[in-house]
Amino acid sequence: MTAGPNPAFAGRGVVDNVLRDAGLTPSRRARGLSKILWWGVFVVAVLYFFVPLYATFLFSLKARPNLAAYTNTLDDPQFIGSLLYSFVVGLITVVISMALLVPTAFWVRLRLPRLRRFIEFITLLPFVIPPVILVFGLLRTYSRAPIALTNSNLGSDALLVAAYVVLSFPYMYRAVDTGLRSIDVQSLAEASQSLGAGWLRTMWQVIFPNLRVSLLSGAFLTLAIVIGEFTVATFLARPAFGPYLSLIGGNKAYEPAAVALISFGLTWIAMGFLAVIGRGSRTRVQVTGAR
């Protein structure tokens, strides 16, 4: 039996209603059973994720007095400073990464399908190249004439952002690609163009909104990478959060646990904000009927 969804059935709400009225609905009991199953999966996952965090929390409370690990951390100006630095760098990285990759993925899908494997390989390279080698290469290239970026703090910051954009390639591209795959890019583009929109408008008002879910997930990943990253920030001598974590993790027993949990929590909250912002205006036309 060949498979593939019959496009004829997609979105035919009228047909569904007719069938439903005729009593041909999937059995409630089967649905209920599967729901229990999915809840089970969810609960197990939650346990797996939270028990280690809880264990870390218990350990951090062993400091005397109990919350000393937390107060010490929050009192340390370097904590907030480095976390903020990494967060800002992360946001900039996300923006640049999106600006580079969405048009590229779109273009490749539409105009240059032959280039797809090549582009994919390039975006997967950062996975394979150990960050330590990447940063050494960057240092060697950009620490002297003709382009001496490292001589200034701003230049080093720029180099850091560039390195992070590169590190985000695999995730961002994969997210965008998956997103593009699940919407009918060609039709959308053609429809938009036949209505008179130029490429830029098409990208901005048609493609981007439909990619919101994928872009958000790519953004989350990139932000998390940047905040947790250690190697590149260390070798570029930037006051980022990763090096700070290792600084206090050196000979302190309880503070590292507290810092890890605080940063986990703060990053999570930050992502929550991103999600809310990303949900944005609901007035955009949902062309693909995704939930």
Added chain:
Amino acid sequence: MTETALPLSTGGALSARPLRRGRGLLNWLGVAPFLLFAVAFLIIPTVYLVVGSFQDAAGALTIKNYGDLLTPTNLRTYGNSIEISAVTAIAGAILGFLLAYAVIAGGLPRFLRSALMTFSGVASNFAGVPLALAFTFTLGRVGLLTLFVRNVVGVDLYNDHGFSLFSKLGLEIVYLYFQFPLMVLIIAPAIDGLKRDWREASENMGASTFQYWRYVALPILMPSLLGSTILLFANAFGAQATAYQLTGGSIDIATIAISRQIRGDVLFNEGLGYALAMGMVVIMAVSIGLYSILQRRSERWLK
């Protein structure tokens, strides 16, 4: 809706229906910014890597480094990396997919979905020292769970069952902590694209849940599933800090071996480090090649 008169069939159709194709050069303009950026900040360090792998300590050209790759020690190193990465990729993919499906299409409350997505973003990068410590506190010899299982369930993991967190198995369990969420994040858009109408349509046609999965959902999802698994494989392959912290480098994996050579300590042999890294690139290229073949096969089912 997307109902247009255009044929929604094979991907090959894209090139058969050029969309106001301009001059060939203009096409390249669209990908130019990305390529320029990649060359400046990715390709150039890669070139150093490639060139460096052919140099010995004095800087002269040699292929001895590649010969050294074939020693049993290094082969075992790669073997360990591949094994750990493959196991965690597959396990992470399956579990991640199940979890993602549960919150998106499994009928759970909507708010759980965004909570999970944001959590996954954070958890997928909770690695290195904090993660190793967290699991030590949980499954270490005096960890919370270890003690719980020993005192409440009566099972002594370490003494009776020879379990150790600081082993390959332990490492795999820990790796899942970031593999799992990564999968959730990557596969979410694809599950999103599974239209509910398809499910209802298939049910209306009399298909059972199993048939739905076998003939509708899985074929559609397969390219994304495969791609994500490969990505997870690469992610695990490149992980280093967690493994290093958890096992003190006693389990030889490729990334640790490379950083040992590059970091310039007693074992210092930069050229070998680069050669090892090149080995990693080759393995990745092979995986991507595999993925392409598989994907082309399964893409038949997709528009």
Added chain:
Amino acid sequence: MARGFGLVASLALAAAACTPAAGTAAPSSAAASAAAPSSAAASASSGGASPSASSSAAAGGNAQPWAPDATLLAAAKKEGSLTTIALPHSWCNYGEALSTFKTATGLTLNELNPDGGSGDEVNAIKSNKGNTGPQAPDVIDVGLSFGPQAVKDKLIQPYKVSTWDSIPATAKDANGYWYGDYYGVLAFEVNTDVVTNVPKDWSDLLKPEYKGQVALAGDPTVSNQAISGVWAAGIASGGSLDNAQPGLDFFKQLNTAGNFVPIISKTANVASGETPIRIAWTYNGLADKDKLAGNPNIQVVVPATGRFGGMYVQAISAYAPHPNAAKLWMEFLYSDQGQNLWLKGYCNPIRYDAMVKAGTVDPAAQAKLPDTSGTQLPTLDQITKASDLITKNWASQVGATVK
């Protein structure tokens, strides 16, 4: 036999250390120092005559607080900052040393990669040749074996501090490229809340009561501290400064017995009870003890036999972006005040014997030092040979049996 050899070796070292100190009561007579010796040197040398009460709070004993040489200070101020690398604040009390230096000179401090190892430091110099930005270190503090290698690779520049002559001849490069700064002895850092029967010697570690409790503080293929740990274990069971193989055998035995936990043990691991016995330098263990302040209780045990010392050396990068600041930092570290700060961090500063003779040792810090008599300090050749053996064979002999 190993013990006897060790005794002779340490006597020889002590003899060598004594000579220069006896020869120059006043370090200011050192002719080779680059900067003109100033008031700092003059006041430090005069035995017990100078008033010590007011300054002892800062410098200890009869030592005067460090007074930087004016010309050098001016040149350093023009450079504005100092870039250090791999100096954790609780390692030999570097935290206090850095902040004292900062207050005394007004320079900004740029601290790189505190978790780094000696190899990282050398690598940082190498990969930043010609880079005048904040990524290039000015000064390094590395294991002994890295000194001569760095000279060969032309990565460091010579400098002789004003107190040069009171540094033992065996602990410095004749041309002034590198110079020993402090040494420590390998000990057991024990969490006594978990381990009630504290091990006294290396052989005790093999006892079944310590199953799953013993760990190193680093990776024995990379970390100087861990390599020394493996080597030292062997000395107590048939090895020597010339033969590190018994060390590998010992750890293989430890691993098979199930006592060895193959992780890089950090303070948190000791505190949580996961690895309640950690093999580390005395100064690290004692710093932890102070830091944890009884939560939990830590005891630092210097093993009864097999006492092994490791020396670190300082050097200035040949490509230092701030060479004068670097020289100023060296002057500080080798002043009495600097040496006493290291002593406060439980490290044995290299000018210790000279300072004891001159009465400039901080008595409070001196009293806190554990008894480390009989410690053997290996020579450069011995270190190279042993490191080679251990790093190349760890994985196959010990690591392979780790699951």
